[in-house]
Amino acid sequence: MNYLLTHDLGTSGDKATLFSEDGSLIGSKVSSYPVHYFNKNWAEQDPQDWWRAFCENTTALIRQSGIDPKHIAAVSFSGQMMGCLCVDRSGVPLRPAIIWADSRAQAQADELERSISQQEFYHITGHRNTPSYGLQKLMWVRDHEPEVYAQTHQVLNAKDYLVFQLTGVFYTDHSDANSMACFDINTRAWSERIIRCAGIDPRKLPPAFPSVHAAGGVTPQAAALTGLSPGTPVVIGAGDGVAANVGAGSIAPGRTYCCMGTSAWITTTTQSPIFDPDMRTVTWCHAIPGLYAPNGTMQTAGASYSWLRDTVCTDELRQAGREGVSPYALIDAQAAQSPPGANGLVFLPYLMGERAPRWNPDASGAFLGITAAATRGDLIRSVLEGVAMNLSIVLDILRAHVDIDEIVVIGGGAKGPLWRQIMADIYQTRVVVPTLLEEAGAMGAAVIGGVGAGLFQDFTAIDRFLSFSSACVPNPDTAAGYARLRLRFERCYQALESTYPLFR
Numbered sequence: 472m473n474y475l476l477t478h479d480l481g482t483s484g485d486k487a488t489l490f491s492e493d494g495s496l497i498g499s500k501v502s503s504y505p506v507h508y509f510n511k512n513w514a515e516q517d518p519q520d521w522w523r524a525f526c527e528n529t530t531a532l533i534r535q536s537g538i539d540p541k542h543i544a545a546v547s548f549s550g551q552m553m554g555c556l557c558v559d560r561s562g563v564p565l566r567p568a569i570i571w572a573d574s575r576a577q578a579q580a581d582e583l584e585r586s587i588s589q590q591e592f593y594h595i596t597g598h599r600n601t602p603s604y605g606l607q608k609l610m611w612v613r614d615h616e617p618e619v620y621a622q623t624h625q626v627l628n629a630k631d632y633l634v635f636q637l638t639g640v641f642y643t644d645h646s647d648a649n650s651m652a653c654f655d656i657n658t659r660a661w662s663e664r665i666i667r668c669a670g671i672d673p674r675k676l677p678p679a680f681p682s683v684h685a686a687g688g689v690t691p692q693a694a695a696l697t698g699l700s701p702g703t704p705v706v707i708g709a710g711d712g713v714a715a716n717v718g719a720g721s722i723a724p725g726r727t728y729c730c731m732g733t734s735a736w737i738t739t740t741t742q743s744p745i746f747d748p749d750m751r752t753v754t755w756c757h758a759i760p761g762l763y764a765p766n767g768t769m770q771t772a773g774a775s776y777s778w779l780r781d782t783v784c785t786d787e788l789r790q791a792g793r794e795g796v797s798p799y800a801l802i803d804a805q806a807a808q809s810p811p812g813a814n815g816l817v818f819l820p821y822l823m824g825e826r827a828p829r830w831n832p833d834a835s836g837a838f839l840g841i842t843a844a845a846t847r848g849d850l851i852r853s854v855l856e857g858v859a860m861n862l863s864i865v866l867d868i869l870r871a872h873v874d875i876d877e878i879v880v881i882g883g884g885a886k887g888p889l890w891r892q893i894m895a896d897i898y899q900t901r902v903v904v905p906t907l908l909e910e911a912g913a914m915g916a917a918v919i920g921g922v923g924a925g926l927f928q929d930f931t932a933i934d935r936f937l938s939f940s941s942a943c944v945p946n947p948d949t950a951a952g953y954a955r956l957r958l959r960f961e962r963c964y965q966a967l968e969s970t971y972p973l974f975r
Contacts, residue, residue, distance in 0.1 A: 473544040473926055476532070476699075477916035478525055479711065480550040480629040482506060482570065485521065487528035488913035489536055492544065492926055494935030496907070498536050500528040507567070512574045515567040518556055518632050525633055530698040540700045546637065546689070547920025548708030549715070549912035550630030552650035555608035557623040562635045565619045569608045570629075571650075576602040579610035586668035589750065595665060597649065597656045597744050597754030597763075599830065604652030606669055613671065625677045626651070630708055637697075637705045638687035641677045645756035646713040646764075648679035656744055656756055656763070682709040682758040683923035706923030708916050709758040716740065716757060716764050718915030719879045719905070720937050722930045724762075727875045728911070729862065729894070731884025735772030736827075737865045738764050745872045751828040752868050758919050759930050765872070767827030767865030772858045773884045775820040775836070776802075779854050783847070802851055803889045809848035811856075811896065811949045812956050815840045816849045817963050818857030828864045829964070833971040839963050855890050859897040860960045866898055877901045879939075881911045888943075895943040897953050902943045 473492040478485055484503035491497055504520035533540055553571035558564050569575075580602045583592075592600045601607070605626065613620040627635070628647040635641055648654040648661070653669060653676070655662040666673045688702035708714060712730075716738055719728035727739040744754040745765035755764040771778070776799075780788060784802050791798035821834035838853065869875060878900055884890055885904050895902040905911070914936040921927035 472542065474538055474542055475917040475920050475926070476529065476543050476546045477913045477920065478528070478546070478548050478630075478633065479912045479916065480521055480548065480633070481711065482551055482572065485524035485528055486913065487525070487532050488910065488917070489532050489538070490914070490917045490936065492921065496910070497538070498532055499913070500532045500535070502527050506570065506572070510575070514570050514572040516570055518564045518568050518629070521629055521633060522636050525636070526696050533698045540698055540703070543699065543703055544926045545704045545706050545920035545924035546699065547706040547916045547923065548630035548633065549711045549916040550628060550647070550708065552628060552647055552710035552712065553604050554628045555605045555612065556627045556629070556632055557612060557619055558625055558627060558632070559622050560624040562641070565622055566612070566616065568629070571603060573608065574602040576607035576611040579607045579614065582610070583607065583669055587665065592665065593750050594746055595655050595657070595662050596652050597746075598652055599750055599753070600652065604650060606651050606653045606665070606671070609671055609675070610669055623675050626675050627677065628710070631677065634686050634705055634707050637689050637693045639690055640687050642684065642686045642707050643677045643679050644682040644684065644707045644709055645679055646682060646710040646758060649756045650710055651676070654679065656754060659756065680707065681760040682707060682713070682919050683760070685923050704924045706920040708919050710755070711912050712736065712738065712766065713755050713758050713764055714915035714919065715881070715911040716915065717759070717918050717930060717933055718911030718913065718937070719881055720933055721764070721879070722759060722933060725873050725875055727869070727877070728879040728881060730882045730911070731772055731880060731890070732882040733772070733774045733777075734768055734770055735858065735862060735882070735884065736766055736768035737862055737869065737878070738766040739869050739873055739875060741765055741873050745869065747868050751830065752865060753827070758915065765869055767868065769820070769827055769858070769861050769865070770825055771820055771822040772862070773882070775818075775822055775854055775858055776884070778822060779851060783850060799887060803887050805848045806851040806855060807848070807889055809846065809852040812952050813849045813853040813856055814845065815842075816845060816853035817956070817960055818853040819964055819967070820854070820857045820861055828861070828868065831968070831971065833975060835971055835974050837963070837967060855893050856897065856956070857960070859894050860957060863897050863957065875900065877903060879903050879905060881905060881908050883908070891943045892946070895945045896949040897957075899945050899950060901945070903939050904941045906938045906940045
């Protein structure tokens with residue numbers, strides 16, 4: 472039996488997962504590491520923490536599973552994107568990694584926009600020019616830490632650093648290159664136009680290959696630290712959202728998934744980029760060579776529900792603690808007492824500004840339509856509906872370009888049957904839930920690794936890993952009511968849009 476080892480390098484920790492080639496989950500191990508937040512909007516991590524977690528998790532997983540490391544057919548990755556780790560020629564980090572959550576580089580984004588318009592930038596990269604991406608962060612290093620910039624040999628993302636630690640070779644994949652925001656998604660090459668406008672040295676950007684590219688074998692030095700066998704193939708893998716595309720089964724045009732976590736997104740698969748005239752969605756390079764992963768991500772989905780839990784639903788929190796049950800089960804029971812449409816309440820889920828579909832950092836949350844007759848259940852249900860309403864705008868943008876008749880929902884928000892039904896009713900499409908809600912990134916990385924190592928012929932191997940536990944179909948009786956609520960939701964946002972700067 473052959474095995475596949477994956478590492479999902481998230482913001483809070485590394486999750487190592489071991490699968491057999493038939494798709495069975497053998498075991499997993501998680502190691503956490505800190506994020507250093509400071510100066511209001513700065514966020515950094517020590518890349519040595521990523522490597523330490525990789526070594527700890529790999530050795531523990533091999534020991535616990537009892538497998539022979541020689542039977543591991545490939546190591547592959549899913550990793551946090553949109554970072555900036557500067558390393559020298561020996562791969563030694565020159566400073567902490569600036570991660571995706573850091574937005575210090577606004578001045579650099581503004582500088583870049585003076586040389587290239589948002590529309591041209593969007594049509595080259597599939598993304599807006601914002602401080603969130605690796606390019607703008609590298610420009611910040613150039614401007615504020617010139618000695619670091621001068622010594623920088625390569626700029627890497629998290630998984631790219633671990634690929635180097637394992638193989639001694641610098642690589643990135645097309646999805647993480649895409650997250651640098653200077654990669655042309657039309658040609659799958661670094662964009663000379665954007666690089667010239669940004670004024671950075673293109674030699675600092677690593678060679679970019681498809682996600683299934685085998686970077687090389689595990690070196691003897693890395694083998695000694697990890698318990699892996701020397702020469703084990705290392706497949707570079709993909710950024711976390713793109714790996715989850717594969718893990719959720721979105722491997723052919725129209726196959727679509729929604730991740731309901733702290734933030735939430737809807738992503739589909741297409742044969743060409745989707746360029747929305749209003750730039751409300753973005754497009755990633757898919758892990759499958761030649762395909763694309765158009766996407767829209769909102770800021771506070773599960774975060775809106777956890778905010779509600781911690782502020783409005785403190786009684787349910789205390790009761791859940793006494794009874795040893797999930798507070799969300801108690802909260803959902805309250806929401807279920809409210810009819811579809813929450814008796815007229817509308818919740819705008821913009822607790823931390825908004826990315827898709829608004830792209831408005833000043834947007835803030837609101838309840839509208841509250842009357843003396845409003846109940847706790849109405850408030851709760853309106854939060855669930857508001858998140859789904861916002862995501863449905865993203866879905867409609869994607870549907871204008873590709874047929875979507877089913878959505879796979881993953882993440883913590885997919886656990887609640889009420890929220891799943893609300894999504895099915897608002898999206899007016901079948902919603903299905905995988906048996907393993909939290910493993911899409913790992914399963915995607917496993918299939919990428921298996922294809923890259925030649926263990927699998929193609930990406931349909933995900934069918935070995937992916938099974939479904941339940942499905943929700945739209946209730947036709949709610950369709951007209953939710954269509955009216957969608958119009959009200961949109962008008963409420965538009966009516967408040969001009970007031971948001973007052974609350975900065």
